[in-house]
Amino acid sequence: MSGEKVHPNKKNWRRSGLLVLLALLLVASSMVGIIWFTNSCLLGICPAMALNTHNVLFHNSDSQQVTIHNTGRADLHWTVSLVSNVTWLRFSSQEGIVHPGKTGYFTISSSVSNLANDGAYTTDVQVIGQGLPVQNITVTMQVQTGLAAVDVQATGTDFSLVQGKLQPASQKITITNRSGQTLSWLASFSENTWLVITTLDHDNALKNGTSDVLLVTANTQNLPPNTYTVVLTLTGSLGKQSEPEVLHSFVMNLHVSSQASSVTPTGTVTQVTPTTQPAFQFPGYNAQAAPSTNAPVTRRSGHTMVWDARDASVLVFGGLDDKGKALNDLWAYNTSTGNWTELTPPTVAPVAGSCDTTPAPRMDAAMIWDSIHQQVLLYGGMDANNNYFGDLWSFDPSAKVWTALQCSGNSPGARSSNAVWDGQHMLLLGGVNASGLLKDFWSYTPGSSGGNGWQQLADAPMGPRAYQTLVWDSTDSRLYVFGGL
Numbered sequence: 001m002s003g004e005k006v007h008p009n010k011k012n013w014r015r016s017g018l019l020v021l022l023a024l025l026l027v028a029s030s031m032v033g034i035i036w037f038t039n040s041c042l043l044g045i046c047p048a049m050a051l052n053t054h055n056v057l058f059h060n061s062d063s064q065q066v067t068i069h070n071t072g073r074a075d076l077h078w079t080v081s082l083v084s085n086v087t088w089l090r091f092s093s094q095e096g097i098v099h100p101g102k103t104g105y106f107t108i109s110s111s112v113s114n115l116a117n118d119g120a121y122t123t124d125v126q127v128i129g130q131g132l133p134v135q136n137i138t139v140t141m142q143v144q145t146g147l148a149a150v151d152v153q154a155t156g157t158d159f160s161l162v163q164g165k166l167q168p169a170s171q172k173i174t175i176t177n178r179s180g181q182t183l184s185w186l187a188s189f190s191e192n193t194w195l196v197i198t199t200l201d202h203d204n205a206l207k208n209g210t211s212d213v214l215l216v217t218a219n220t221q222n223l224p225p226n227t228y229t230v231v232l233t234l235t236g237s238l239g240k241q242s243e244p245e246v247l248h249s250f251v252m253n254l255h256v257s258s259q260a261s262s263v264t265p266t267g268t269v270t271q272v273t274p275t276t277q278p279a280f281q282f283p284g285y286n287a288q289a290a291p292s293t294n295a296p297v298t299r300r301s302g303h304t305m306v307w308d309a310r311d312a313s314v315l316v317f318g319g320l321d322d323k324g325k326a327l328n329d330l331w332a333y334n335t336s337t338g339n340w341t342e343l344t345p346p347t348v349a350p351v352a353g354s355c356d357t358t359p360a361p362r363m364d365a366a367m368i369w370d371s372i373h374q375q376v377l378l379y380g381g382m383d384a385n386n387n388y389f390g391d392l393w394s395f396d397p398s399a400k401v402w403t404a405l406q407c408s409g410n411s412p413g414a415r416s417s418n419a420v421w422d423g424q425h426m427l428l429l430g431g432v433n434a435s436g437l438l439k440d441f442w443s444y445t446p447g448s449s450g451g452n453g454w455q456q457l458a459d460a461p462m463g464p465r466a467y468q469t470l471v472w473d474s475t476d477s478r479l480y481v482f483g484g485l
Contacts, residue, residue, distance in 0.1 A: 022120070047100070048072035049129040051137065056108055059178040062209075063109040066137065068127070070098040077130040080106055086123045089139060110141045112180075118143050120317040120359060121155035136201040149179040152234060159218040159254040163225065164458045166445055169424050170372070173214040175247070177206045177232065185236040185247065187214065192230045194219050195252055198373075198447035214476045215372060216446050218254050221411075221455050228254040291338030296331050302363030303327070304381075310374045311397055312336060315343075317378065319363050326384040330395065343400050349383070355404035359393050364467075366419035368426050370394075370446050370465035377426050377446065382416040388433050390414035391442070393405075412442045418480065420472040428478060430465050437464035437485070 048071040056064050076098040080091055092107035108125065115121070119354040125137040152175050159168040177183040183206040187197050196217045208213050216232075230252045235244040296316070302321025314333040320326055329346040333339075350356035357363075366380030376395035382388050390413050392405040415438060417431025429441040439460045445453035460481070468484030 018288075027091045033394055045074045045076045046072045047076035047098075047129060047132065047324060049076055049078065049127070049132050049135065051135055053125060054135070054137050056137060058110040058139070060143060060145075060180060061109075061111050061113070062139070062141075063107050065105050066127075068096075068098055068104045068106075070100055070102055070104075073100050074383075075099055076104075076132075079128050080126070081126050083126055083136075086121070088112065088121060088141060089123060089125075108137075108139060110139070112141075112143050112145075116150070118145055133210075139224050141457055143352075144178070146179060147236060147238060147245055147247065149177070150183055150236060151176040151178070154216075154250055157250050157252050159252070161218070161223075161256045162255070163256065163258050166457065167220055167425060168218050170445075170447075171216040172319065173216060173234075173250070174211055175206060175214070175236075176211040177208055179238055180208050180351070181238040182207050182395055183236050183238055184244070185212070185234055186244065188233050188235070190231040194223060194228055194254055195230045195232065196445075196447055196453075198302055198439050199230070201284070205462075215447055216252070217447055219445065220256060221452065223256050225256050226260045228256070230254075292333075292340065293338055294340045295333075296340065296342070297327070298309070298322075298329075300306040300327060304365050304367035304378070306367050306369045306376060308332065308369060308376075308397055309371060313397075314374060315397070316371075317367060317376075318359070318361060318365060318381070320384060324384055326363055328359055328361040332397070344402065355391060355407040359391065360389065362389055364416040364424075365389070366417045366428055366431075367420050367439050368421040370421065370426070371423065373446050374398075375446075376421075377444070379410070379416045379419065379426070379428060379431070380410070380417055380431070381446075386434075388414035388416060394446075411439070411456065416466065418468060418470050420470045422477070422479070423474060424473050427470070429470060429481065430460055430468065430484070431478075432466035432485075437466055439464040 050069045050071055052067040058064070068076070068078055078098065079095040081094065082089065088107050088111055090111070092109070094106070096104050096106070098104040121141045121143060123139055127135045127137065127140055134464060152173065153172060154173045156171045161168050175183075185204055185206060189195060196219050198215045199212055225410060232248040232250045232252050234249070236247045237244040255468055274411035299322045300319035303316055305314060305316045308315050311332070312335055314335065316331045316333070318327045318329070327346055329342060330344040332341045332343050334341070346361070347356070347358050349360045359378055362381035362383050366379045368377050370377050374397070376397070378393040378395065380389045380391070384468065390410050391407050393411050394403045394405055395401070396403070410426055413433065415431040415433040417428050417438070419426050419428045424445070426444040426446070428444065430438045430440065432438060441457040441460055443455045443457055445455070447453070462481065469482050471480050
């Protein structure tokens with residue numbers, strides 16, 4: 001065979017060179033891998049870790065979610081661990097990956113099952129992001145057992161009233177149960193003629209982890225100037241506990257004073273005329289017809305309309321149709337969907353002197369939205385034969401049920417009038433009844449027994465009138481009245 005022969009030593013040298021080159025490549029690639037693995041910010045592409053909290057407070061056994069947001073440009077590898085070994089804390093997950101711009105989470109849970117004593121327990125949790133500074137979360141658990149785990153807080157205990165003015169604002173008492181059991185509670189009074197307590201949940205059995213809110217109002221009707229005191233005591237028992245114990249006692253005070261006489265200023269009042277007429281720029285609104293499906297087919301006037309803030313709906317009640325027939329149907333218009341829903345259908349007029357289950361057909365009734373009790377309040381109005389009503393009703397949109405608070409005997413009497421809601425009371429001003437125009441001014445406090453929440457205020461200074469428009473300025477706590485007959 002012809003050709004050049006390769007010397008064995010030269011052949012071995014070539015093999016050795018190839019092996020050395022291969023080894024160098026393997027080492028280089030492994031070093032790159034090590035650098036990539038240990039340094040998450042290679043070439044400036046880094047993750048970044050932001051936690052939604054660094055302090056967690058638990059009351060007995062509870063849980064809270066912690067979110068981890070990656071604001072960087074690389075994947076975030078995270079782990080969570082306890083700084084000290086405690087038995088009352090655990091995690092739903094101890095590691096994870098969050099992609100850039102995304103959010104991950106884990107849940108911290110506490111448990112009192114392994115703890116013998118009440119008190120405060122504290123530990124630190126470390127959240128470690130690969131290649132990033134360690135972030136700590138301080139976790140504290142307040143351990144309370146029995147009725148000591150029931151918290152009672154009041155917004156205030158004093159009421160003040162100047163006769164002829166609006167009734168004093170309501171106060172709230174919040175009962176929070178963290179005992180791990182169901183709490184049965186009861187409110188009781190010393191001698192009481194004016195304090196009214198209502199609960200927004202209508203249930204005295206309070207489950208663990210929930211709260212009850214008690215609305216405390218003062219019914220000042222027919223009370224002469226004086227200071228009135230009532231001791232309000234809240235008692236409670238847990239589970240099968242036979243004897244209730246005192247949760248908290250409040251001394252509630254009502255100060256009633258006579259209306260101060262008006263004082264005429266001695267200074268000179270000068271009317272100032274502006275030198276230039278201020279220019280008013282009307283916003284560029286784009287008025288258009290709202291979408292509407294399943295709308296009431298009956299044309300009407302003299303109806304009442306309020307805004308249901310809870311359901312984001314417009315509520316329309318009653319009125320007079322185009323044939324002169326009074327109506328008492330109630331409709332809801334959903335502003336998001338544009339759909340109408342009939343909440344209560346029309347009914348015939350009840351027997352004279354009775355309330356039935358629905359307000360009688362009427363027009364020009366006073367209707368407002370009670371934002372505290374999440375209900376409609378309806379008062380008075382007039383039927384197609386000019387007969388006036390003096391009944392007081394409430395409507396619960398969630399249950400779709402009318403409730404007659406008082407059929408007759410309400411202090412303002414039968415009338416057709418307008419009303420507004422001032423955040424605490426329904427204000428009823430003037431109107432008209434069978435005797436003519438009215439100028440009296442009334443306040444009704446919801447939550448009072450039946451129609452006992454009425455209080456007469458000072459008469460309207462503009463004199464008797466009806467069909468005026470009213471609006472309540474919640475910023476300056478003022479009632480504005482315009483026009484009328």
